[in-house]
Amino acid sequence: MSFLNFVEGPLFTFAAAVFVLAALWRLIGIIRIGRTKDISPPKGSAAVGFIKGNLRHFIPRGIFAKRTMVHLVGGYGFHLGLFVLVFFGVYHIDFLNERILGFSWPALPRWAFLLTSAIAFSGLIMLWVRRISDPVMRLISDKDDHIGSWLTFLVMLSGCFALEQAHDSLRATHMLLVDIWLIYFPFSRLMHGFTFFLSRGQSGATYGRKGIDL
Amino acid sequence: MTSKAEIAVEKFLEKTDSEAASFFEACVHCGICAEACQFHLATGDPKYTPTYKLRPMERAYKREKAPFSSLKKMLGLAPKPVTEEELIEWGPLVYDSCNMCARCTLVCPMGIDIAGTISKMRAGYEAAGLAPEGLERSVEFVKKTTSPMGVTIKALSAQIKHQEKATGLKIEVDKQGADYMCTFSSSEIMGYPEVLGAYAKLFDRAGVSWTISSVAYEATNVGVQIGSASLAKEIVTRVVESAEALGVKAVISPECGHAYGAIRFAGPNLMGRQYKFEVVHIIEVIDQLRREGKLPAGKKDARKMTLHDPCQIVRRGGLLKEPRRLLDDSCSNFTEMKYAGKANFCCGGGGGVSANERAEELRTEAFSLKVDQLNGVDGLEAVVVPCANCRSVFEDGLDAYEMDLEVLGLAELVAETLAEPDEKQG
Known part of the structure; x- marks a missing residue:
């Protein structure tokens, strides 16, 4: 078995299994802690608050927009860019079609893929530069924040190198990094990709029950 | 004998329900919350970043209660235990520089309720006898x-x-x-x-x-x-x-x-x-x-007034429109200050900060943001402050910044501007 076959085959299966099982374990673990039932007479709906809380925090409030512009541009650029690259890159669609899903969908044209890559890279770099230069972010950041950023950066960079499909070794490097990323994800702060809905939802529910839209 | 740190940590863990856990699990250390915090904005000190104030409780959770905490402990990857020295060092962040105003929740992309979590954290401090004098x-x-x-x-x-x-x-x-x-x-x-x-x-x-x-x-x-x-x-x-x-x-x-x-x-x-x-x-x-017609409004107060939004009544209490309706009825020259409503700044003394002598200097510094808001309203003659605690913080703050401004309660203003029994509604 070649190294490429190994990282795309058994190692990928293992990494994907760890990703799914550990992420589920962590999410269920958080929910299972539970919370005491609120018996105060409600002024609004907790369920509606849960949904509203999730939607509301997608949109930054105008008064803070100027002060948080770097996060706003970098954050949206990176996250949306990464989402588009992962799910609309032609090689990703082919990989998912052949290995997992058995169906495909239209991919981005090459120029759009490159443009999206540039946006995603710029966003990620902006956020990381902010992390090492802003006194607030420097104080509150830890190793996990940096490992998560660098690992994601390396996955994206190796993906760009593998784009031409010129050498198997470049594709294998990309896949190895993807496998490491998948294994690291559920044990790290990268899990915010899933935990955000719990956090926004729980505070939305708490305030929503009190008739407050925060 | 159980140490103060052990008592505090035990309480932190007891208070970490799935809501607090989801906050600790979702925070990405972006620091955006600092841009909303009155204490950070007034001082520029990064230690007043709201999420940083929760650090000892977050550490206790991640070491003892979070999913995979046992595995991480076994591998030596769990956070270090919380110590009494650390809790003492953090005391001013938990009590002096958080008025539990929840302004940070407005800006947090994860919607983390830091005010509510600080309240849970204070339970640990209180249980361990580490609350301010x-x-x-x-x-x-x-x-x-x-x-x-x-x-x-x-x-x-x-x-x-x-x-x-x-x-x-x-x-x-x-x-x-x-x-x-x-x-x-x-x-x-x-x-x-x-x-x-x-x-x-x-x-x-x-x-x-x-x-x-x-x-x-x-x-x-x-x-x-x-x-x-x-x-x-x-x-x-x-x-x-x-x-x-x-x-x-x-x-x-x-x-x-x-x-x-x-x-x-x-x-x-x-x-x-x-x-x-x-x-x-x-x-x-x-x-x-008033809406039932039982409190008809009379002649309006003509002074230029603005309204302070007490955090626990407006942002965390949901009473946003009511005070404005009453003020509109009672004052002919009511002008909103910058950031009015849900995003208004705290007086600086909420969440027990005004009762905490240790926090006096910091509270006065934090009031500088309120001074800026008040100075932003041209020709202002009075400010309506519908919270007694805010009101006394305002009076101290205005005195410290040598500002001459009348501070009024809302009920008093409404009572003073009621229509006389034979007067037509104003």
Whole structure:
């Protein structure tokens, strides 16, 4: 078995299994802690608050927009860019079609893929530069924040190198990094990709029950 | 012997429910919350970043309770244990520089309720005996007199007599079957007793009956501020039992920020049951009576006024429109300040900060943002502050910044601008 076959085959299966099982374990673990039932007479709906809380925090409030512009541009650029690259890159669609899903969908044209890559890279770099230069972010950041950023950066960079499909070794490097990323994800702060809905939802529910839209 | 750190950590873990856990799990250390925090904005010091204030509790959770914590501990990857020295170092971040205003939740992309989590964290500090002296002193006063300022029923009775004389209206104490039982904060009773007269005038005009309990007149809940569930329960129970014994239809929470949340939302959970009466905020009551036509507005005050939004009443209490409707009716020159409404800045003294002597200098620095807001309204003559605690912080702050501005309560303003019985509505 070649190294490429190994990282795309058994190692990928293992990494994907760890990703799914550990992420589920962590999410269920958080929910299972539970919370005491609120018996105060409600002024609004907790369920509606849960949904509203999730939607509301997608949109930054105008008064803070100027002060948080770097996060706003970098954050949206990176996250949306990464989402588009992962799910609309032609090689990703082919990989998912052949290995997992058995169906495909239209991919981005090459120029759009490159443009999206540039946006995603710029966003990620902006956020990381902010992390090492802003006194607030420097104080509150830890190793996990940096490992998560660098690992994601390396996955994206190796993906760009593998784009031409010129050498198997470049594709294998990309896949190895993807496998490491998948294994690291559920044990790290990268899990915010899933935990955000719990956090926004729980505070939305708490305030929503009190008739407050925060 | 159990150490203070162990006691605090045990309480942190007990208080970390799935809500707090989801906050700790979702925070990405983006630091955006700092851009909303009054203490960070006023000082520029990164240590006042709201999420950083939670660090010891977050560490305790990630070491002892989070999913995979055992695995991480086994591999030596778990965070270090929380120490007493660290808790002491963090004390000023937990008590002095968080007024539990929740402005940071507005800006947090994860919607993390840092104010609510600070409240849970304070429970650990209180259990370990690490709460600030100023707040502990308030607790002693409450135990002796029911009031954090030591206001006795004798002192209240004297104020009632003065107000009866000033208004010519009877203020009844312990009246059975009244519509409303009103509670007050100590600073209102001692600092702004005109509010008693204002209530008398408003309720007399609206034709509703009201009373004050001789044992449960105090609304301030120091237990909530300091993080003591047992004390918070004791204070709520006193009000609830008195109201139920008097058979009132509703208890009115005064123009005091945290008191409303303490009795309206925390109270039933602390007591483990619902009440036999309703809890309403005085602003809600006045607004409703006005809309029912029972409190017709008269000649408006022509001074240029603005409104301060007390965090616990507006951002965390949901009463956003009511004070504005009342002010529009009472003032012909009402102008909003910058950031008015949900995103308004705290006075700087909420969440027990005003009772914490250690925080005095920082509180005054934080008030500089409020000064900027007030200076941003040209020709301002008065500011309406519908919270007694905010009001005294305003008076101290305006004095410190040498500003000459009248500070008014909302109920008093509405009472002063009521239509005379034969006057046409203004």
